[in-house]
Amino acid sequence: MKVRSLSVWPRLACALLLGLAFAPAACRHFEYVSTKPLDDAGFSFSSIQQIEQLEPTKEEVAELVTAARGGVSESACVDLVRIARGQKRHFAEGDAVAALHAASIADPTILELARLRQVTSWSGEAQAIRLTGISDRVIVAVAQRRAASQPVPAGASLAHMKDAGVSEETLVELVSRGITDTDAESIVWRKKRGWKDEQILHDFPPKS
Numbered sequence: 001m002k003v004r005s006l007s008v009w010p011r012l013a014c015a016l017l018l019g020l021a022f023a024p025a026a027c028r029h030f031e032y033v034s035t036k037p038l039d040d041a042g043f044s045f046s047s048i049q050q051i052e053q054l055e056p057t058k059e060e061v062a063e064l065v066t067a068a069r070g071g072v073s074e075s076a077c078v079d080l081v082r083i084a085r086g087q088k089r090h091f092a093e094g095d096a097v098a099a100l101h102a103a104s105i106a107d108p109t110i111l112e113l114a115r116l117r118q119v120t121s122w123s124g125e126a127q128a129i130r131l132t133g134i135s136d137r138v139i140v141a142v143a144q145r146r147a148a149s150q151p152v153p154a155g156a157s158l159a160h161m162k163d164a165g166v167s168e169e170t171l172v173e174l175v176s177r178g179i180t181d182t183d184a185e186s187i188v189w190r191k192k193r194g195w196k197d198e199q200i201l202h203d204f205p206p207k208s
Contacts, residue, residue: 033058041065047074054081056091063094070098076107083114096123103127109136116147125155132159135168141175150178151207157184164191170201178207 033056035048041064043051051064064077072080076097084091096119100110103126113119126139138158145152152175153161161171161184174187187200 033061035061037061037065038068041068043068043074043077047078050078051081054085056081060084060091063091066094067097067101070094071101072097072110073107076111079111080114083111087117093119093123096120099123100126103130105130105139106136109140112140113143116143118143118147121146129155129158132162134158134162134171137168138171138175141172145175145178151180153179153181153184157181160184160188161191164188166191166200167197170197173201174204176206177204179204 035043035052035056038048038051038061043064051061056064060081064081067077067080068074080093080097081091093114097110097114100113100119100123101107105113105126110119113122122139122143129139132155134155142152142158158171158175161174162168164187166174166187174183179187183204187204190200190203
């Protein structure tokens with residue numbers, strides 16, 4: 001009986017060693033993350049509670065503070081973390097969404113770009129495009145095609161078409177039809193010669 005009882009000790013020792021090995025990982029998993037920076041940035045108690053339920057990392061808290069101080073609403077900040085969770089990742093685009101807001105991109109558009117995973121790629125270009133008066137609707141139409149790896153005209157081409165007199169409705173439709181930069185040059189040429197948008201749409205049907 002004594003011999004059998006001694007054989008238990010190696011197993012107990014192994015279990016103890018395994019427990020010690022996993023202890024640091026468990027501590028890291030349950031590491032406390034302070035949301036005080038959110039409170040300092042002006043987030044409401046309700047918004048902070050919603051963010052805490054999403055178990056943010058300290059890096060995400062910092063990114064949210066950057067976004068909020070850049071003018072993004074706290075409700076949009078909460079949604080940005082939710083979108084990131086739905087994409088199985090952490091929110092890391094605080095600077096990018098702040099730049100979009102600085103370019104007068106509305107929060108709903110920023111959220112749509114986040115859903116399309118297009119925030120980072122648009123943070124610089126959107127500022128230049130908005131200076132030309134291109135609307136959020138056109139930006140979203142372009143982002144949707146980019147997200148699907150479909151051809152889209154460059155920002156400069158969009159600006160040239162708008163300057164030539166192409167309406168916003170027609171721009172959105174042309175983008176959805178898959179026009180290219182070469183097509184945009186032809187459209188500008190037509191508009192300068194008095195072509196109406198209806199005629200242009202007739203000449204540029206959806207690409208297969």
